Amino acid sequence: MTVLTKKIGIQEFLQLELPDNSTYFYELINGELVHRNTPSGEHQEVQSNLLEQLIPFILSKKLGKLYTSPTAVVLNEDTVIIPDLVFLKKENRHKFDAEWGIKGAPDLVVEIVSPSSFKLDRFEKRSLYLENGIPEYWIVDPNYRSIEIHSLRDGRYEISAFGVEEESVTSEVLVDFELKVKDVFLK
Numbered sequence: 001m002t003v004l005t006k007k008i009g010i011q012e013f014l015q016l017e018l019p020d021n022s023t024y025f026y027e028l029i030n031g032e033l034v035h036r037n038t039p040s041g042e043h044q045e046v047q048s049n050l051l052e053q054l055i056p057f058i059l060s061k062k063l064g065k066l067y068t069s070p071t072a073v074v075l076n077e078d079t080v081i082i083p084d085l086v087f088l089k090k091e092n093r094h095k096f097d098a099e100w101g102i103k104g105a106p107d108l109v110v111e112i113v114s115p116s117s118f119k120l121d122r123f124e125k126r127s128l129y130l131e132n133g134i135p136e137y138w139i140v141d142p143n144y145r146s147i148e149i150h151s152l153r154d155g156r157y158e159i160s161a162f163g164v165e166e167e168s169v170t171s172e173v174l175v176d177f178e179l180k181v182k183d184v185f186l187k
Contacts, residue, residue, distance in 0.1 A: 007030075007031030007078070009031065009077050009078050010077050010078065025069075025082060027081050028078060028080040029079055029120075029124065029125075030078055030079055030128075034120070036117065036120075037116060039084075039112070039114065042142055042186060043142065046140060046142050046184055046186075047069075047085065049183060049184045049185070050085060050112075050140065050184055051068065053183060054066055054087075054174075054177075057174065057177050058174070061176075062090065063089060063090060063174065064087060064089040064090040064091075064092070064093065065087070065088050065090075065093065065096070066085060066086070066087050067085070067086040067087075067088070067101070067102070068084070069082050069083065069084050070082050071083075071086055071102065072100060073101060073102045073106060073109070074097075074100050074102065074103045074104070075105065075128060075132045076132070079128060081125065081128065083111055083125075084111055084112045084140075085109070085110035086106045086109055086110075087106060087107050087108035087174070088102065088106050089107045089173075092106070105132045105134045107134070107173050108135065108136040108137070108138070108171070109134055109137050109138070110138040110140060111125060111137070111138070111140070112142065113139060113140065115143070121139065122139060126139075126150070130152070130156065130157055135152045135172075136150065136152070136160075136171060136172060136173040137150040137157060138150075142185060142186075145164055145165065145181065145182075145185045146162065146164045146181065147161070147163050147164075147179065147181050147184065148161070148162045149161040149169055149170075149172075151173075160172055163179075163181040164181055165182060166181070166182060167181050168180050168181065169181065
């Protein structure tokens with residue numbers, strides 16, 4: 001991960017001429033341009049497995065829409081992030097913008113942790129999600145084969161579900177959704 005030293009805003013971010021290189025993508029976090037590697041094969045496999053579990057549930061209950069990276073989430077004038085998965089309830093569909101992606105706090109975000117994104121996903125983005133009032137934040141960790149779900153309660157995140165191996169986790173945002181942890185990770 002590389003960080004630009006000069007702070008910039010969203011308008012400057014949009015006007016940057018970034019190299020067209022398929023091994024990187026960019027986020028703007030608190031005015032700092034963050035350049036990140038594209039996800040590994042394992043990361044993509046985990047993301048696909050999550051999609052296979054989430055999409056049928058969301059569609060069958062007509063709950064809203066699930067977006068995958070690289071869908072941008074514009075949290076404020078100096079922060080544009082790209083979570084691995086983003087969910088918007090149907091009543092918040094107005095936050096989707098055809099040009100930008102999602103403007104404002106989505107209802108749920110999922111970050112799949114990699115060694116290079118550990119600090120960013122577990123600490124920096126967690127703080128951003130909390131500050132912006134995102135109701136639920138999942139951390140999916142292929143290294144530990146674990147899923148933790150953080151729910152916003154009284155202005156702070158609490159772990160509402162944690163699972164490894166044969167365990168399951170449930171979501172408060174996706175009511176009645178239960179996910180078997182083993183179904184997410186490579187066999």
